[in-house]
Amino acid sequence: MNTQLKYTRRSFVATLAGMAVVPVLGRAADLSAAASPETRPHKEADKFSLGIAGYSMRDFSVDETLWWLNRWQLHRWAIKDAHLPVSSGPEVIAALQAKCKAAGVTIYGAGVFYLKSESEVTNAFAYAQRLGATIIIGVPNPELLPFVEKAVQASNIRLAIHNHGPDMDLYPTPKSVYDHIKNLDPRIGICLDIGHTQRCGVDPSDALGEFASRISDIHIKDVDKAAKDGKTVPLGRGVIDIHRLVRTMRQLKYAGVCGLEYEGARAESLPGTAESLGYLRGVLSSA
Amino acid sequence: MNTQLKYTRRSFVATLAGMAVVPVLGRAADLSAAASPETRPHKEADKFSLGIAGYSMRDFSVDETLWWLNRWQLHRWAIKDAHLPVSSGPEVIAALQAKCKAAGVTIYGAGVFYLKSESEVTNAFAYAQRLGATIIIGVPNPELLPFVEKAVQASNIRLAIHNHGPDMDLYPTPKSVYDHIKNLDPRIGICLDIGHTQRCGVDPSDALGEFASRISDIHIKDVDKAAKDGKTVPLGRGVIDIHRLVRTMRQLKYAGVCGLEYEGARAESLPGTAESLGYLRGVLSSA
Numbered sequence: 202m203n204t205q206l207k208y209t210r211r212s213f214v215a216t217l218a219g220m221a222v223v224p225v226l227g228r229a230a231d232l233s234a235a236a237s238p239e240t241r242p243h244k245e246a247d248k249f250s251l252g253i254a255g256y257s258m259r260d261f262s263v264d265e266t267l268w269w270l271n272r273w274q275l276h277r278w279a280i281k282d283a284h285l286p287v288s289s290g291p292e293v294i295a296a297l298q299a300k301c302k303a304a305g306v307t308i309y310g311a312g313v314f315y316l317k318s319e320s321e322v323t324n325a326f327a328y329a330q331r332l333g334a335t336i337i338i339g340v341p342n343p344e345l346l347p348f349v350e351k352a353v354q355a356s357n358i359r360l361a362i363h364n365h366g367p368d369m370d371l372y373p374t375p376k377s378v379y380d381h382i383k384n385l386d387p388r389i390g391i392c393l394d395i396g397h398t399q400r401c402g403v404d405p406s407d408a409l410g411e412f413a414s415r416i417s418d419i420h421i422k423d424v425d426k427a428a429k430d431g432k433t434v435p436l437g438r439g440v441i442d443i444h445r446l447v448r449t450m451r452q453l454k455y456a457g458v459c460g461l462e463y464e465g466a467r468a469e470s471l472p473g474t475a476e477s478l479g480y481l482r483g484v485l486s487s488a
Numbered sequence: 489m490n491t492q493l494k495y496t497r498r499s500f501v502a503t504l505a506g507m508a509v510v511p512v513l514g515r516a517a518d519l520s521a522a523a524s525p526e527t528r529p530h531k532e533a534d535k536f537s538l539g540i541a542g543y544s545m546r547d548f549s550v551d552e553t554l555w556w557l558n559r560w561q562l563h564r565w566a567i568k569d570a571h572l573p574v575s576s577g578p579e580v581i582a583a584l585q586a587k588c589k590a591a592g593v594t595i596y597g598a599g600v601f602y603l604k605s606e607s608e609v610t611n612a613f614a615y616a617q618r619l620g621a622t623i624i625i626g627v628p629n630p631e632l633l634p635f636v637e638k639a640v641q642a643s644n645i646r647l648a649i650h651n652h653g654p655d656m657d658l659y660p661t662p663k664s665v666y667d668h669i670k671n672l673d674p675r676i677g678i679c680l681d682i683g684h685t686q687r688c689g690v691d692p693s694d695a696l697g698e699f700a701s702r703i704s705d706i707h708i709k710d711v712d713k714a715a716k717d718g719k720t721v722p723l724g725r726g727v728i729d730i731h732r733l734v735r736t737m738r739q740l741k742y743a744g745v746c747g748l749e750y751e752g753a754r755a756e757s758l759p760g761t762a763e764s765l766g767y768l769r770g771v772l773s774s775a
């Protein structure tokens with residue numbers, strides 16, 4: 202008996218009929234329970250929030266994403282243009298904000314954006330400003346950094362430069378980001394991607410300790426080995442010492458968002474994100 | 489952009505074409521990595537195993553279930569008749585066993601079975617015997633217990649009676665099971681369902697301590713309140729003290745299976761099970 206097939210079929214039929222998929226996942230009314238505060242995510246003394254990097258939900262619509270964030274009590278979302286095109290006008294943004302409010306979700310950040318021209322920088326900051334986001338997670342070309350600094354100062358929106366590991370010459374490690382930004386406005390910081398960092402052979406907790414003053418966002422994930430060809434795995438199944446990372450975030454009073462980013466294949470993204478979240482909460486609740 | 493819909497559609501089309509759904513979830517070849525031992529599930533000193541109660545996977549085919557158990561490194565499966573009808577002949581069972589072996593999964597148990605007549609008892613024990621399962625998780629009518637005891641003695645297959653909480657007069661709590669079995673063969677024991685136990689206002693760790701000698705299986709889950717109308721939630725989000733349960737299992741050297749049982753709605757079962765597993769592993773790896 203394979204009732205999963207029935208589910209699949211029902212979803213498909215619902216889609217054909219132009220209905221939203223969300224009611225199949227759960228009653229839309231469930232969202233009304235949204236704004237309730239998290240009960241046991243981590244200690245009262247913790248300064249950081251749990252959130253989600255937009256890439257984790259790349260295969261889900263805005264409505265589905267909000268349904269799951271509400272379900273998971275993840276109240277901080279860094280949105281990508283896949284969920285909201287950069288060109289979106291005020292009405293589209295207002296409609297999205299209303300949905301987010303109902304789900305108890307704040308769009309705290311925008312990105313990851315690759316910023317390869319001044320106009321891309323300008324568009325990204327305008328986008329973040331329209332959204333009310335306080336931080337852009339981005340990968341700016343180094344020659345644009347003086348221009349980026351002016352945009353940060355004009356908007357008071359921070360930029361966290363995302364390190365992308367051994368696959369990219371630009372910004373592989375947190376240190377490589379730091380070397381580019383150390384003399385710039387302190388609102389230009391680092392989005393510490395712990396998976397890409399570990400793949401460079403650097404323990405993310407060491408990087409967090411070394412560059413704490415500049416780390417303004419974290420992408421939390423795990424990888425199966427500390428090498429360029431390390432593959433993404435759910436949190437706790439790989440080589441990253443998540444316990445040490447949690448201790449370090451607490452010791453340093455890290456006050457940004459710790460955003461779950463699951464890179465696995467499409468059909469695994471929901472269980473992979475859920476397992477990672479569960480593991481993180483298990484660790485957070487243990488210390 | 490809603491690529492989830494594309495996934496749903498692809499699954500459906502694949503099903504229509506008579507193809508297995510598994511290749512959409514992942515390459516079947518992934519299963520060949522199956523038999524690798526768990527790396528960091530819990531401490532070396534732990535006597536118990538992690539597994540899955542069949543009900544969690546009720547909406548998935550056998551192939552899908554094995555794909556996920558392999559993925560999750562859950563090597564112990566208590567199977568229900570939904571995945572393998574009680575009437576299955578030797579060839580069907582042999583084919584299933586081959587798939588399980590490839591996935592690194594052992595069918596350690598059968599059930600939950602409601603046993604309301606001698607023939608149902610006989611059939612359940614014959615089923616478990618054909619499968620090589622060493623335990624039946626069941627709910628026998630009390631008047632059948634002498635007959636069940638003979639079946640246990642004849643087969644050397646244990647029976648764990650599942651407590652079902654305040655919804656049922658029969659066996660609501662572990663104590664109510666114990667009172668029925670305390671003078672029977674010690675191979676007749678208790679499947680401690682921690683959710684149903686907590687809904688009766690009994691802390692499952694207290695029950696585990698009190699009836700340890702008879703607890704031969706555990707269904708691990710969480711509920712949002714310790715009351716009859718408590719609803720199932722992923723592990724760590726409810727009122728059950730999972731940390732204390734883990735400490736108690738370790739102190740008592742519990743040596744059975746700790747089987748994840750997620751009761752949530754169909755579309756949530758995979759993320760709900762995954763989140764629960766992640767939380768449990770986070771707790772297990774913390775102490």
